[in-house]
Amino acid sequence: MATVISFGIQKGGSSKTTTSAIAAYLLSAELGKRVLAVDLDSQGNMTELLMGPDVDIYDYQGQTVFEAMKEQNARKYVQKIPGNDRLDILTAEDHLAAFPSWLYDGYKGNRALVLKQTLDSVQDDYDYIIIDTPPALGDQTINALAASNAVVAMFEASKFCYSAIGRFLETCIHIQSTVNDKLEIAGILRSLIDARRYDNKAFIELIEADYEDVCFKTVLTRTAAIGRLGINGFNKGYELNNALNPYREFMEELMQRVKVTV
């Protein structure tokens, strides 16, 4: 059975996509795990990041996670990631924005469990399923949480993200008590930190004071190499290897936490 991990927060620009894509990449390319990445954001950024700069997300129109959920059949729509035998993806593009209207017009079952039921058929094909979510507490995020063993709450050091985090964790707890008692909050991951900004430093400390044990020890900074991932993809270029080091540290922590919680 795969361990399913979601990355979320209802605030855009918090490194959800970047971090979830890197997690899927490191687990498969470096840790030898079989991984399915699931892009649940209609922006399709995780698809773009993992497929690489030469692939157009619209090439997968009609073969995305949305079709997989409509048919409750993941295997039919899983795509291979070029150059990485152990990493597959359920892609996304703009039409996924119609997921809520499909859910409320055409779907008869429990609306929170569509993704879980879709992934059930491929649970044994993978060691990990890594889900990227959109910046909202809407149906995609609810489905991601309902399908997950663990969730990483992304925290980018800003007032808006600070305002969002409490409600995000409440939503996770609500999902635990209603549709998914297996869900564990793996932790709050601080990212996109600019060490030169005193307000960033203040938010790092504030969130730690509020949620001490919940915060991962690893704090991810803003680096040019990670910022350029969308342009360069995961080419084994000179600048990427060092930039991934803090993410390797985070993955070690994550594996330890998920091992004890799942």
Ligand SMILES: Nc1ncnc2c1ncn2[C@@H]1O[C@H](COP(=O)(O)OP(=O)(O)O)[C@@H](O)[C@H]1O
């Ligand atoms: N560690 C990082 N260093 C530099 N830029 C980053 C880093 N993480 C994310 N970014 C950039 O910040 C922006 C938002 O990140 P993204 O992963 O798309 O966030 P989200 O999915 O939460 O909206 C993107 O342009 C991305 O390239």
Ligand SMILES: [Mg+2]
């Ligand atoms: Mg994103």
